[in-house]
Amino acid sequence: MAQAARLAAVPAQPAARRSRVAEHRVQAQPGFVLHSYPYKETSLIVDVFSREHGRVALVAKGAKRPHSKLRGVLQTFQPLSVSWSGKSEVRTLTDAEWVGGMLPLEKSALLCGFYLNELLVKLLARDDSHVALFDHYVATLNQLAHGESPPIVLRQFERALLTETGVAANWTVCTVSGRTVEPAQIYVIDPERGVRPARPTDGWPKVSGKTLLDMEHEDYRDVTTQSQSKLLMRFLLSHHLGGAPLNTRQILIDLMQL
Incomplete structure (x- = not known):
């Protein structure tokens, strides 16, 4: 759980009441990309599992452009510090930075990671906070990466x-x-x-x-x-x-x- 504690130390906006109309602006929230798919010509819709705000859908504008800062950052199983704004169901990603500190998943562990992500996408409602589950997810990725x-x-x-x-x-x-x-x-x-x-x-x-x-x-x-x-x-x-x-x-x- 040490990695979970380190991620939790990233400054994050305090959690407020969860609803379909969430906070207007969230800054530096620990999170992971669960899934992404193309949106328009140059953008992505990114499904993010965040520590204090649960699963959120974000528009990453211009993320598909060759020189976009986000292009190499929005990868699965990479610990991120994520910021967004908006109050609709799909908000706007304003920043994402790689936090680091975790080994990459390889071979069968990588497939197991995709299985975890599919479970979260299909079973978690959006905008429901699951702090303990987020910490367990981080610990599970670390266990898989270390060959358990x-x-x-x-x-x-x-x-x-x-x-x-x-x-x-x-x-x-x-x-x-x-x-x-x-x-x-x-x-x-x-x-x-x-x-x-x-x-x-x-x-x-x-x-x-x-x-x-x-x-x-x-x-x-x-x-x-x-x-x-x-x-x-x-x-x-x-x-x-x-x-x-x-x-x-x-x-x-x-x-x-x-």
């Missing part, structure tokens, strides 16, 4: 994403009994209601109480925990995405069986 196990790192991030967006309750408590889950008992997670004991007719992924407790403590050393958590997170993400496919997830499944 992608399956474990991705499971941890997926769990944090569902928790921070408010769609995952406490998975260590059974909603039927109100008690802590039993390690040896088998459960399912109802996406809308939480954990309950599994039934023979359930078509949802079945997981042991031990797996749920391991996930809560971010302990993925057990191979059964790894296997069950993979199927569980795939199911829950699909539900909350309304069945919409994740392009990078399918590539990761094909290449790495994540």
